Amino acid sequence: MIVIYLDFDKYQYDVHSLFKAFYPEEEIMVLPGEKGSFPEKEAKITDKDEVYSYSGIEHIEKNQLKKTIYEELSGETGKKLPWGNLTGIRPTRIAMSFMEEGKNDAEVESLMKNTYFVSDEKTKLCLEIAHREKEVLKGIDYENGYSLYIGIPFCPTTCLYCSFTSYPIVSYKNMVDDYLSCLEKEIDYVAENFATKTLDTIYIGGGTPTTLEPHQLERLIGYLKDKLDMSKVKEFTVESGRPDSITREKLRAMKKMGVDRISVNPQTMNDETLKLIGRRHTVAQLVDAFNMAREEGFDNINMDIILGLPGETALEVSHTIEEIKKLSPDDLTVHSLAIKRGSKLYEVLHEKEIKGELKVPILQSINNTEEMMEIAAKGARDMGLTPYYLYRQKNISGNFENTGYAREGKAGIYNILINEEVQSIVALGAGTVTKRVYGGGRIERCDNVKDVPLYMENLQEMIDRKRKLFK
Ligand code: SF4
Numbered sequence: 523m524i525v526i527y528l529d530f531d532k533y534q535y536d537v538h539s540l541f542k543a544f545y546p547e548e549e550i551m552v553l554p555g556e557k558g559s560f561p562e563k564e565a566k567i568t569d570k571d572e573v574y575s576y577s578g579i580e581h582i583e584k585n586q587l588k589k590t591i592y593e594e595l596s597g598e599t600g601k602k603l604p605w606g607n608l609t610g611i612r613p614t615r616i617a618m619s620f621m622e623e624g625k626n627d628a629e630v631e632s633l634m635k636n637t638y639f640v641s642d643e644k645t646k647l648c649l650e651i652a653h654r655e656k657e658v659l660k661g662i663d664y665e666n667g668y669s670l671y672i673g674i675p676f677c678p679t680t681c682l683y684c685s686f687t688s689y690p691i692v693s694y695k696n697m698v699d700d701y702l703s704c705l706e707k708e709i710d711y712v713a714e715n716f717a718t719k720t721l722d723t724i725y726i727g728g729g730t731p732t733t734l735e736p737h738q739l740e741r742l743i744g745y746l747k748d749k750l751d752m753s754k755v756k757e758f759t760v761e762s763g764r765p766d767s768i769t770r771e772k773l774r775a776m777k778k779m780g781v782d783r784i785s786v787n788p789q790t791m792n793d794e795t796l797k798l799i800g801r802r803h804t805v806a807q808l809v810d811a812f813n814m815a816r817e818e819g820f821d822n823i824n825m826d827i828i829l830g831l832p833g834e835t836a837l838e839v840s841h842t843i844e845e846i847k848k849l850s851p852d853d854l855t856v857h858s859l860a861i862k863r864g865s866k867l868y869e870v871l872h873e874k875e876i877k878g879e880l881k882v883p884i885l886q887s888i889n890n891t892e893e894m895m896e897i898a899a900k901g902a903r904d905m906g907l908t909p910y911y912l913y914r915q916k917n918i919s920g921n922f923e924n925t926g927y928a929r930e931g932k933a934g935i936y937n938i939l940i941n942e943e944v945q946s947i948v949a950l951g952a953g954t955v956t957k958r959v960y961g962g963g964r965i966e967r968c969d970n971v972k973d974v975p976l977y978m979e980n981l982q983e984m985i986d987r988k989r990k991l992f993k
Contacts, residue, residue, distance in 0.1 A: 687953025
């Protein structure tokens with residue numbers, strides 16, 4: 523274990539993240555106070571543990587402290603981190619904010635490298651993305667516009683690695699119509715309170731919105747169209763993530779109602795892995811769903827893949843990329859998976875390992891690598907897709923970031939807006955989070971409860987919270 527004493531209650535999260543980045547396997551304990559002030563926690567410290575102390579924190583700038591710690595740990599380990607001492611999940615925002623201050627590329631580059639120790643490669647990537655984001659967001663009025671997120675928290679089955687609000691549709695089928703009625707009440711609130719604002723983007727996500735029946739999709743989108751002014755909407759996405767939920771009828775319903783961007787997500791193009799992670803669909807089903815969407819006229823289709831899936835090496839990732847190239851999506855989002863001990867997927871894999879059903883021991887098979895990231899990045903560029911948004915995952919060691927690539931003119935506007943946190947997003951449905959963005963970086967949030975029956979029971983309270991947030 524690594525124990526860190528800070529003599530003032532400040533910067534705990536950043537210090538923890540920085541140590542974790544250098545020592546990913548170690549348990550890290552940050553204690554904001556003097557030695558001897560935490561008897562319960564300190565009882566766990568043994569002679570084997572490393573202890574660090576930093577004083578004068580109250581008067582030190584965060585960047586200065588992070589610089590000092592980075593140099594110390596880099597000297598100690600001989601490691602340089604690709605993202606340097608940046609611990610936040612949105613490094614492109616830093617490049618963007620420097621650009622907004624009027625700095626040119628050379629100045630931004632120098633700051634990224636010298637203040638934050640970001641590698642040449644990541645600095646270049648950040649700048650490329652920041653420029654593209656600026657271009658895509660050119661027509662968006664942050665102050666007088668808003669975006670809308672609607673959560674459909676149902677899926678055909680629950681994937682073993684899922685960290686979203688999702689419930690199996692079979693058990694909730696009878697509740698769906700009432701759930702839609704609740705969404706309609708939330709839409710009424712939006713119609714009343716945002717009438718003078720411009721609705722820029724709509725994103726129906728989840729869960730898997732295409733678990734709704736075609737008439738239910740039409741009911742929901744029809745209600746939106748009746749109540750809200752959609753004339754200025756620049757992008758209307760419906761995640762159709764699980765191919766086992768997609769039918770021609772649903773695609774037709776969405777197309778007819780004006781949806782112009784969908785996601786058909788393979789995660790991997792290897793059937794064996796799909797089984798292992800509990801996706802319960804095949805690669806063939808994915809290909810059929812994708813082709814059907816093209817036949818129905820969808821010309822902006824995103825695909826999500828995950829690197830670091832159990833049992834997958836660079837070979838499987840290459841296979842996935844080659845198969846995706848044949849389909850040629852307009853948008854490819856590359857995620858990294860970190861399977862934590864104690865998670866549902868870890869437990870299932872562990873059981874399989876004990877039974878001798880795994881080809882590779884779990885701990886060797888759940889790692890994303892630099893090589894895999896490069897295969898995916900090169901594959902995206904080969905398809906004519908360029909990176910347009912990026913975010914890092916919390917508490918994950920090394921080089922792991924999620925990157926969205928898109929064809930010219932097909933970048934997901936909503937993805938950039940939510941990532942850069944530059945526009946308010948009103949979120950409806952169970953487990954969703956509404957964000958009000960004020961100028962100057964101030965953001966306030968309000969959550970809807972995750973549990974579907976509780977959400978339905980307490981709907982008025984959810985609406986009142988939004989009313990209070992936007993008053
Ligand atoms: S499709 Fe997505 S939201 Fe649904 S269970 Fe799988 S990971 Fe979770």
